[in-house]
Every structure is written in structure tokens, then in C-alpha cells.
Amino acid sequence: MPHIDLPEGFPGISAGLTYRPETAKPMRELAHVLLHDANSLTPGERELIATYVSSENNCHFCQSSHGAAAACHLGDASVVDKVKADFLTAPVSDKLKALLAIAGKVQKDGKLVTSSDVEAARKLGATDLEIHDTVLIAAAFCMFNRYVDGLGTWQPQDPDMYAQMGKHLAAEGYTAPSIRAPVQAT
Amino acid sequence: MPHIALPPGHAGIRSAMAFRPETARPLNDLVEVLLTGPNSLTRGERELIATYVSSLNCTHFCHSIHGAIAAAHLGGDEALVRQVKTDFTQANISPKLKALLAIAGKVQKDGKLVTPADVEAARKLGATDIEIHDTVLIAAAFCMYNRYVDGLGTEQPDDEALYRERGRRVARDGYVAVSAEYLAAPATH
Numbered sequence: 001m002p003h004i005d006l007p008e009g010f011p012g013i014s015a016g017l018t019y020r021p022e023t024a025k026p027m028r029e030l031a032h033v034l035l036h037d038a039n040s041l042t043p044g045e046r047e048l049i050a051t052y053v054s055s056e057n058n059c060h061f062c063q064s065s066h067g068a069a070a071a072c073h074l075g076d077a078s079v080v081d082k083v084k085a086d087f088l089t090a091p092v093s094d095k096l097k098a099l100l101a102i103a104g105k106v107q108k109d110g111k112l113v114t115s116s117d118v119e120a121a122r123k124l125g126a127t128d129l130e131i132h133d134t135v136l137i138a139a140a141f142c143m144f145n146r147y148v149d150g151l152g153t154w155q156p157q158d159p160d161m162y163a164q165m166g167k168h169l170a171a172e173g174y175t176a177p178s179i180r181a182p183v184q185a186t
Numbered sequence: 187m188p189h190i191a192l193p194p195g196h197a198g199i200r201s202a203m204a205f206r207p208e209t210a211r212p213l214n215d216l217v218e219v220l221l222t223g224p225n226s227l228t229r230g231e232r233e234l235i236a237t238y239v240s241s242l243n244c245t246h247f248c249h250s251i252h253g254a255i256a257a258a259h260l261g262g263d264e265a266l267v268r269q270v271k272t273d274f275t276q277a278n279i280s281p282k283l284k285a286l287l288a289i290a291g292k293v294q295k296d297g298k299l300v301t302p303a304d305v306e307a308a309r310k311l312g313a314t315d316i317e318i319h320d321t322v323l324i325a326a327a328f329c330m331y332n333r334y335v336d337g338l339g340t341e342q343p344d345d346e347a348l349y350r351e352r353g354r355r356v357a358r359d360g361y362v363a364v365s366a367e368y369l370a371a372p373a374t375h
Contacts, residue, residue, distance in 0.1 A: 143326040148297065151319065
């Protein structure tokens, strides 16, 4: 039961975004630039960073929807589960592992990131822009996760709903809503 | 020393925003709506929420600059800002704002800590749904801004006079207008 009178049938962040379009616009634009626009990190890699941080924050809606988007981009859902469980043993590049380590520190506190964390990523080929975007994706999901949880939004368990959302997010990105009307889900 | 080659001559979030104008624009648009847009919470109240959350996250740049902006909105009352950072329950602010700060403090740790009783307490003291929504989102957004500023290892000056002067300017002109100062800087990548 949400803490405030959010529109019914809109799961997770879509309830907050529908309730307050003035703040929804820049939040959507930020997610679109970070996760969908052209970047030397693939959209799949960036969605994995978003999913990992959301999983560390135990935000069911965000880790499920971004996990579904990552699975869509990568054509493989098992990688997503492995990254959430233990990214060090997941089948992703060493560079992405170094970036996930930085993201995991930002999730706790930005001050935990050390110059050796950054140096390790750089030695594996990470550029300054990739390091910047990793830090900001991790920081942004500390916002999105708290927004979704802090309003007590409805977070369905239904995997099919997240699979649908993931398809939309992977294809269209974030500027247009992935949930346009109230949904039936469990 | 910043972790990446941020453009010199800018402190805190300004250096990060100058590095990446594409993300700076929505980041500034969001803070502009939340802290300066039309709202039944005053600008001073909303800046106090941002300051309090940044103080809990120990992000020197953010709690100093937003504290200075809050003071500028509150008739220069820097003692009140310090009291909110130290112990807001003893501060000379409304009971409604205290209830909203309690919610913001829970969101800073984990949004799931907010209970129906916290929200009901705020509502009984006159808080509206949109005020509760904006409190949650301000607290959540500053968990982002704080981590962004700290996670890149940005320069965070100690000089109080610098924050006071910038605080007055942002309080007067708003975030998007002031961002022209550093978004004009050439990108380094």
C-alpha cells in the first residue's frame, strides 16, 4: 500500500513518475542519457551496473525491470543472475568487473572509491568517461531505488510484467513511459 | 585530487557537470524543480531537507553549499542551519518540517525504512501528499548528488565565505541560470 495517493495500477517508479510529471521529465532524461544514448559502454553493460546497484539496495522493482532490460540487450538472462549473485565469477569482461567494483562502493558511500580502484579500471581499458558514467549510474540508482521504496510503491512479483518492461526499455529507452496505462499483475 | 581529469577551476558538482554537460542538464533541471519550483514548502524548507540529507551523507561540498542557500532564503540565519544539521528536533522550525526531516533521514538510509506511521505523523501536522512525495524525492536525489560528488573525488573547498557568496547567488538566480557559468567550460573528452 503506497504511502501517498499514487495512481492505481502503476507499478514501481511509474507511479511516482505519473503522479509528478514535473520531476518525471528530468528523471527520465537522466536515465535515457546514462543507459540508452550512445556510449563506449554497451547498453547491456550499463543496465548490468544499474541492476547490480539496485540489487545491492534490495529494490525489487528496479533490479527486476533493469535486469530484464539487461537480459534483452545481452540475449541472456543467466548473466544477469550471475552478476547479482557474484559479479567476480560472472561471464563479463574484466573491465566491467572493475567498474562494478566502483559502482558497489558508490552504492555504499562515494568516499569509499579509492585511486587504486580507478587505476585498476583504467589498466583494464576504462576511459575517464566510462568511470564518470559508472559513478553517476550507481549514484542515480541510489536515488531511483530510494524513490521507489520510500513512497511504498506497488512492486509486483509477476516476471512477465518485468519481461515486457525490459523489452520496451531495451528498444525505446527512457524518454517515453514503458507503462502507459494501469496494469494487471500479481 | 579528482579520480578522473575533471576541468580545473571548478569545485564539487560543478567540476563533474562541466565534464559531462549531457548529464548536467537533467541533473540541474531536477534540482531546479525540486528546490526552486512552485511548492507549498518554502525554498528555505526544501533547502534544509537537502542540507540535512547531505550532512548525514557527510558530503562537505553539498551540505555547505545547500546550507548556505538555505541560510540565504532564511534571512541569513546560519545558526538555524547548523542546528538542523546537529539535531533538527531541537531546531526552531515547524513540527511539520521536523516530521518531514524524519522521513528524509529514513530515505537517506533506505527507502524501505519509511513506515505508514511516519507518513501519518507528517500528515497530522499538515503535510500534503505532494509535500511527502517531494520530501522523499529530495532525500533520494541528494543520495545521488552526494555520491556523485564524493565518488569522483571532486575538490571540496573549506572556505565558508565561498559557499556563502555562491549560496546567495543560487538563492537569487536558481540552479539552471547559475549552471551557465560552468557549462560554458570546454569539455575535456
